[in-house]
Amino acid sequence: MLFKLLESLDRVFKFETVRAHCDIPCGIYDPHQAQVAALSVIRMIDLMEELKNTHGPESIEYQNSMPRYVMVKEEHAELVKREIRVIYGDYMKQEHLDKYPELPGLVHKIMQLGSKSRQTASREQALELLNCVNRFAEIYWETKGIQVKRVKAPYKPGEEIVYPVL
């Protein structure tokens, strides 16, 4: 009865909320989005290269499509950084850092390569970004006690990514 009274008072006076913060949604972290975003960066660079080879910069097709590819490359390079930052900052604990001392350096490298992938159209650097994200994914799944496999993504650009064996 007391709880019902509090609920009624809450509806009227809107009690302040205090968070038993567990991230949203609780316990659901997955590096897959970062991996897909890294693949997208490579794909955009490939499309930019194709466009350069098939259409001149004066063509309307070039002027329409190139900015779009660049925009999507920007968004996905930033998405890689955000997804990795969230898993690293919210999920990884001291015990993980102790077991994988390469982690802080790896995350820093991903941040730098993410920025480089926005600043340049280097496929080599974008591929290095994917490689680092794949290594991060391997570590993440290992912390969960889940084995991984490396397979070619079933879509372009067809580069290798890490999948959990579930």
Added chain:
Amino acid sequence: MLLGLLKISGYSLAPAFQEGDYVLVSKLPLLIRGVRPGDVVVFDHPLHGRLIKLVDRLACGGNQMFLIGLNADSIDSRSFGLLPTSMAQGKVIWHFQKSK
């Protein structure tokens, strides 16, 4: 806060404290005898806002507290480290939960 009635949002203290439970929080016990392990305290984290966690242990001569949730995925001192005990705004002195 001398005395405050707050509503819990989130699951990191489940099953002891559930989403939607109410807690009566007071700074008075902390002023009288300080923060102790086992206290459930409310504090303002600069990144995560107003949080509620369990004091697992004290460190640095009792001036720092190691805060935990009851779930492995809780955002707590295991990710953000020790916090000064002075950051504790109040301790839970009463807990109102839905009858099962």
